[in-house]
Amino acid sequence: MSSMQDQQDPTMLGLRTDGTQVRRPLSPHLQVYDMMQMTSALSISHRITGVIWAAGTVVMVWWLVAAASGPVAFDRVQWFLGSFVGILLLMGVTAAAWFHTLAGIRHLFWDAGYGYDIPTTYKSGRMVLVGTAVLTALTWLALLLSW
Numbered sequence: 001m002s003s004m005q006d007q008q009d010p011t012m013l014g015l016r017t018d019g020t021q022v023r024r025p026l027s028p029h030l031q032v033y034d035m036m037q038m039t040s041a042l043s044i045s046h047r048i049t050g051v052i053w054a055a056g057t058v059v060m061v062w063w064l065v066a067a068a069s070g071p072v073a074f075d076r077v078q079w080f081l082g083s084f085v086g087i088l089l090l091m092g093v094t095a096a097a098w099f100h101t102l103a104g105i106r107h108l109f110w111d112a113g114y115g116y117d118i119p120t121t122y123k124s125g126r127m128v129l130v131g132t133a134v135l136t137a138l139t140w141l142a143l144l145l146s147w
Helices: 038-069 071-082 084-111 120-145
Strands: 011-015 021-023
Touching: 021 038, 038 071, 038 084, 038 120, 084 120
Parallel strands: none
Antiparallel strands: 011 021
16 A cells, blocks of 8 residues: 555645645535626526426426326315415426526537637526526416416
8 A cells, every 4th residue: 555645535635836735625616606606606596497497397297196196186286386385386497497498508509619708608698597587477478368
């Protein structure tokens, strides 16, 4: 066994350029992000809305299982989803779905190598935010008009 210890061992000690030791985080974590920066805020929001979107699919499965289970179960789900809390939940899932979709399209452009310069990054970020608001409003307007 070597007496030399790897600097990237589980203690996560590293060396600065001047030779002093520093404790490093296990991975880039919240302390390395500037939350007032659009790119960081949208990146974290994209991850959060992915979780919300996944939770929304659980609600949809609940609704489908209730529909298959019979009128009593379906009426209970419909009552909850039609309540104030249920409508807020559905609006939130709708906004999360649109945000996650638009941010995902933005990431696809980045994967293709487009839009990495700072002005384009901020412009596309603003487009994601405006697009989320507009598409969520249009979705709910269409829903309310057809209700």
